[in-house]
Amino acid sequence: MARGKIQIKLIENTTNRQVTYSKRRNGLFKKANELTVLCDAKVSIIMISSTGKLHEYISPSTTTKKMYDQYQQALEVDLWNSHYEKMQETLRKLKEVNKKLQLEVRRRFGEGLNGMSFDELCGLEQDMDNAVSLIRERKYKTLSNQIDTARKKKKNAEEINKSLLQDWTNLIKHMREDDPHFGMVDDSRDYEAVIGYSDTAAAARLYALRLQPDHPNLASGGGSEITTYPLLE
Numbered sequence: 001m002a003r004g005k006i007q008i009k010l011i012e013n014t015t016n017r018q019v020t021y022s023k024r025r026n027g028l029f030k031k032a033n034e035l036t037v038l039c040d041a042k043v044s045i046i047m048i049s050s051t052g053k054l055h056e057y058i059s060p061s062t063t064t065k066k067m068y069d070q071y072q073q074a075l076e077v078d079l080w081n082s083h084y085e086k087m088q089e090t091l092r093k094l095k096e097v098n099k100k101l102q103l104e105v106r107r108r109f110g111e112g113l114n115g116m117s118f119d120e121l122c123g124l125e126q127d128m129d130n131a132v133s134l135i136r137e138r139k140y141k142t143l144s145n146q147i148d149t150a151r152k153k154k155k156n157a158e159e160i161n162k163s164l165l166q167d168w169t170n171l172i173k174h175m176r177e178d179d180p181h182f183g184m185v186d187d188s189r190d191y192e193a194v195i196g197y198s199d200t201a202a203a204a205r206l207y208a209l210r211l212q213p214d215h216p217n218l219a220s221g222g223g224s225e226i227t228t229y230p231l232l233e
Helices: 014-039 064-075 081-108 118-178
Strands: 044-048 054-058 193-198 204-211 226-232
Touching: 014 044, 014 054, 044 064, 054 064, 081 118
Parallel strands: none
Antiparallel strands: 044 054, 193 204, 204 226
């Protein structure tokens, strides 16, 4: 049974269109390879799908660049001349922009000012003043952030110190309750440890603690005696 003639028009269904493209591309590349082998021809095919994907076939005996060069020689045209001219023009403009930027940088360092007019000098001065204002504003902001950070650290340290002082106060209180021999004395001779203590409601106070090994409580197993000596008041 003979196949019906396929009507050549755009395939609306995207999936069917992609399947047809893939099958016919492979068939075209197969024919190009057969033409290369059978006729010793140089074949180059470049295909770009509707999705922008590139597919290429080139005969094993040549390269794409060689094919372009032969094409230009055969038609006596230069495919790269116009593109090269555009690249040269773009390069020229970039060099001019770079030269102007370098001149502006030098002028901001006080160099190359001889050829400037009065208005240009005023404009440069205004630009420098604006730059200084922005730098100063950023400096003050950075300094403010550092001060805030230092204040937070100071506050945190004060809270930790307050907590430690409270723990120390509670410890002293419990020691006085548990050991009747614990207390303040006037004798500040021989001590083995010095502990700083600050009362938040009063002036700074410093105590020295000393363990008395010859106390009768040690021999009887009744515990040690710790005495405190006021050093600073």
